[in-house]
Amino acid sequence: MSTKMKLGPRQKKWIADIPEYVQAHGELCDGKGFCCLGVYAHTQVEEPWVDDVDNWHYLDKDGRPNRVTLGDGDWEELGLWSGEGRFKVGILYKGKTYGTLAILNDSKQITPKEMSAFIKRNASEIFKKAA
Numbered sequence: 086m087s088t089k090m091k092l093g094p095r096q097k098k099w100i101a102d103i104p105e106y107v108q109a110h111g112e113l114c115d116g117k118g119f120c121c122l123g124v125y126a127h128t129q130v131e132e133p134w135v136d137d138v139d140n141w142h143y144l145d146k147d148g149r150p151n152r153v154t155l156g157d158g159d160w161e162e163l164g165l166w167s168g169e170g171r172f173k174v175g176i177l178y179k180g181k182t183y184g185t186l187a188i189l190n191d192s193k194q195i196t197p198k199e200m201s202a203f204i205k206r207n208a209s210e211i212f213k214k215a216a
Contacts, residue, residue: 090208093215095163099125103201110191112153114141120190121200122155122170130159154187164216173210178203186211 092100106127107118114123114134127134132144145156154160154168166173170186183189190200204211 090212091215092205092208092212093164095129095216096208096212099129099163100201100204102128103204104198106197108190108197108200110193112141113143113151113155116141121186121197121204122160122168122190124197125163126151126155126159129163130156162216164212164214166211166213170211172207173213176203176207176210 103121103124106124109115109118109120109123112123113120113126116136119127126143130143130145134141134143135150140152142150142152145151146158147156149156151168155163155165156168160168160170165171167185169188172184175182175184178189179194181192181194183192186200186204189195189203195203
């Protein structure tokens with residue numbers, strides 16, 4: 086169990102928003118839903134989503150398209166270790182150790198409501214700072 090970390094307003098909003106969306110797997114947005122990281126891009130990054138023949142992506146702060154990970158400036162603003170949501174250390178969930186939010190989301194072993202609780206419970210391993 087991780088030690089408690091004080092979350093910032095950006096992180097609190099993201100955690101609260103995750104259960105409100107249909108879950109996508111394998112990409113930030115599939116046109117119907119969002120992976121947990123895609124929820125952040127959808128709700129707190131100002132660039133609009135672009136549908137490029139069913140390859141949904143958004144443009145990061147440097148104008149680069151991002152389809153499967155958060156752009157450099159965006160994951161940093163959220164206080165994550167990387168665009169994939171890399172953990173400081175592996176975290177056990179349902180008998181398996183995971184190293185990133187992207188892999189956990191794509192495992193189809195976790196619902197959006199469970200993901201929200203997981204992030205909050207393991208904040209000190211998921212975030213490098215409050216944001």
